[in-house]
Amino acid sequence: MTGPAVVVDGVWKKFRRGERLDSLRDAIPTLGRRILGRNRPADVLGEQDFWALQDVSFEVAPGEAVGIIGPNGAGKSTVLKLLTRILKPTRGTCRVRGRVGALIEVAAGFHPDLTGRENVYMQGAIMGMSRHEIARKLDDIVAFAGTAEFMETPIKRYSSGMNARLGFAIAAHLDPDVLLIDEVLAVGDLAFQERCYQRMNAFKQNGVAIVFVSHNLSAVAGLCDRVVVVIGGAVQTVAPPEAAFEAYAAHTVRASDTGANPGGGTLIITDAHGEPASRIQAGDEIIVRALINVPAAESAVSSGIRIRRVETSEIIFLTTSASVGCPPIVMGSAGVLEIEWRLQANLSRGHYSVEIVVMESARRHVLASLTAPQIAVQESQSEIASTYLAARCEVEPLRMEPAVEAISAASAVVERRR
Numbered sequence: 001m002t003g004p005a006v007v008v009d010g011v012w013k014k015f016r017r018g019e020r021l022d023s024l025r026d027a028i029p030t031l032g033r034r035i036l037g038r039n040r041p042a043d044v045l046g047e048q049d050f051w052a053l054q055d056v057s058f059e060v061a062p063g064e065a066v067g068i069i070g071p072n073g074a075g076k077s078t079v080l081k082l083l084t085r086i087l088k089p090t091r092g093t094c095r096v097r098g099r100v101g102a103l104i105e106v107a108a109g110f111h112p113d114l115t116g117r118e119n120v121y122m123q124g125a126i127m128g129m130s131r132h133e134i135a136r137k138l139d140d141i142v143a144f145a146g147t148a149e150f151m152e153t154p155i156k157r158y159s160s161g162m163n164a165r166l167g168f169a170i171a172a173h174l175d176p177d178v179l180l181i182d183e184v185l186a187v188g189d190l191a192f193q194e195r196c197y198q199r200m201n202a203f204k205q206n207g208v209a210i211v212f213v214s215h216n217l218s219a220v221a222g223l224c225d226r227v228v229v230v231i232g233g234a235v236q237t238v239a240p241p242e243a244a245f246e247a248y249a250a251h252t253v254r255a256s257d258t259g260a261n262p263g264g265g266t267l268i269i270t271d272a273h274g275e276p277a278s279r280i281q282a283g284d285e286i287i288v289r290a291l292i293n294v295p296a297a298e299s300a301v302s303s304g305i306r307i308r309r310v311e312t313s314e315i316i317f318l319t320t321s322a323s324v325g326c327p328p329i330v331m332g333s334a335g336v337l338e339i340e341w342r343l344q345a346n347l348s349r350g351h352y353s354v355e356i357v358v359m360e361s362a363r364r365h366v367l368a369s370l371t372a373p374q375i376a377v378q379e380s381q382s383e384i385a386s387t388y389l390a391a392r393c394e395v396e397p398l399r400m401e402p403a404v405e406a407i408s409a410a411s412a413v414v415e416r417r418r
Contacts, residue, residue, distance in 0.1 A: 003097075005178050005209035006060035006083065011092035013053040013078055013233075014045065052078050054234045055092075058226075062177070065200070065210040067224035067241070069217065069248055075233040076213045080104050080180050083211065098177025099128055103167050112156035116147055116166060119155050123170050137173045144195065145169035165192055172199045179203055179210045197223060217245055217311035222384070242349075249310040249351040249374050265292035265336075267356055267370040280345055282379035282388035288341040290356045293334070294368050300328035302361045303339045309386075310351040310374055316386065317343075320359075328361040347377045348385035 045051070053075045060066045068076045081087045082094045084102045110119045120141055124134040142148050145165040150158065158166070171179065179200065200223055204210055214220050220227060220241060227244035229236040229251075237247045271277045272285040280286060294301065303326070307317040321339075322328065329337070339356055357369040381391055 004059040005062050005097050006066075006211060007093070007095040008056055008058050008079065008083070009093045009095075011053055011056045011079075011082060011089045011094060012051060013075070013082065013087065014049050014090040015052050017048045017050065052233050053082075053089075053230075054232075056230070056233075056235050057092075058228050058235070058238055060178075060209045060211055062209050063204060063207040064226070065204050065212060065224045067220035067227040067244075068211065068213045068230060069215070069220060069227055069244065070230040070236075071252075074230045076230055077104065077182055079230070080182055080211065080213060083178075083180055096178050099174065100178045100180065101127060101171035101174040101176035102180040103164075103171045104180065104182045110155045110163065110167070113154055115154055116151040116158070120151075120166070120170060123167070124174075127170065127174050129174060141166075141169045141173050144172060144199075146192065161189060161192075168196055172196070172203075176203075176208060179208055181210070182213045183215060193219075217241075217248075218384075221245070221311075245311055245351060246376065252310060265290060265368070265370050267292075267354075267372045269354060269372050269375055277375065278373065279376045279378060282345065282347055282349065282377050282381075283390055284345050286343050286345050286375075288339075288343065288354055288356065288372065290337075290339040290370055292337050292339065292356065292358055292368050292370055294331065294337050294358050296334045297331055297360050297367055299360050299362045300330045301337070301358055301367065302326070302328045303337070303341075304357045304359060305341050305343075306355045306357070307347075308353045308355070310353055314386075316347065316352065322361060345377060346388045346390075348382050348388050349377055349379045351376050 056075070056079065058066065068079060070076055078087065080102070081104060082089055083096055084100065084104065085094075086104070110123065114122065117138075120138060121131065121134050125131070129137075142151060145162075145168075147158075147162055147166055150162065155163065155166075168181075171181075181200070197219060200210060200212070204223070210223070212220060212223060224241055226238060227241050228238050229244050229248045231248075231251055236251065237244055239247070267288070267290040269277055270287045270289065271280065272287065274287070277286060288305065303321040305317070305319060306315060308315050331337075337358060339358075341356070351374045353371055353374050355369060355371040357366050359366045377388075379388055382388070
């Protein structure tokens with residue numbers, strides 16, 4: 001296949017809030033407007049209309065994986081529904097070339113009263129597979145999904161995870177030219193998710209174009225060559241994963257209005273030499289300094305620090321000053337605290353937020369908090385990691401024949417190192 005497999009060109013999509021025609025009273029005026037030609041032009045917003053997508057454009061080449069990320073309601077799933085022709089764009093064009101495998105909703109295309117086996121045949125037919133092709137691949141589909149015991153059970157008795165496993169297994173055995181995947185993989189267990197990611201990487205190596213919508217930025221980074229950041233229905237950036245995550249993380253920090261301490265204060269992160277740092281190398285020492293206004297407290301106060309990975313919202317590190325041997329302070333009245341934390345940033349590459357809190361020691365009631373702008377940690381060693389372990393490795397070739405001599409040589413090497 002030459003040229004892009006997926007093209008989204010200047011796409012706008014309009015929706016109407018609360019559009020329902022569930023009574024004759026609602027239907028007659030709408031029907032009258034259509035007959036009399038008084039409908040509003042498609043690209044003009046009415047009082048209850050809004051743009052779910054605004055001028056969205058990107059392309060996906062064969063053998064390329066493109067991720068779509070953004071906050072809830074940004075329009076990510078709408079893009080996939082346009083690509084599968086579930087929806088039609090208000091303006092612009094969506095083109096997909098070749099056979100499409102799609103998994104957009106957990107139970108999409110499944111009939112709840114049919115068995116798992118019957119749904120495999122029905123869903124496979126919907127996706128363009130022949131009955132002979134489905135029969136030939138049925139055992140592989142069932143084995144991949146891990147639902148062999150339940151194939152004669154109606155789908156309505158399946159859990160959401162079983163639904164997702166069976167749905168993805170069908171799409172994974174379609175031999176598609178284009179694969180469209182939504183966040184539904186999040187409902188599968190870890191072992192199944194790993195199988196899915198391995199299968200998607202195999203598809204990519206075999207020239208399949210992939211569009212992958214997910215909030216799991218680690219999964220996006222591991223699969224995707226480029227990432228589209230969609231916020232408020234508009235494309236903010238199309239870039240390699242690292243640059244796209246940075247743009248998305250910056251938006252997340254601004255949107256959450258972090259560091260909101262009614263009393264005010266300042267928080268900066270510096271390197272070991274006291275220079276402000278927004279990018280650091282993994283393993284470097286960092287210093288977090290805060291001047292924070294604290295209201296009057298009934299008891300002694302202490303500080304806490306929380307580091308969160310922006311890509312996954314996972315708390316990486318959380319501790320208090322008491323836990324590291326710093327005694328609580330009795331303030332007596334409102335005032336300003338100067339706080340300094342020194343940390344070894346043994347963090348894998350990614351983006352992190354750092355929050356400082358002041359709390360009453362006795363009941364851990366938070367009195368004030370500040371969050372620093374995100375910091376980016378750089379390192380190139382790890383492939384999958386949550387921490388930085390400064391890995392080192394040595395590999396030495398040894399003679400393998402005859403086997404006895406090789407084993408003796410290896411033993412001698414070990415003995416010398418002792």
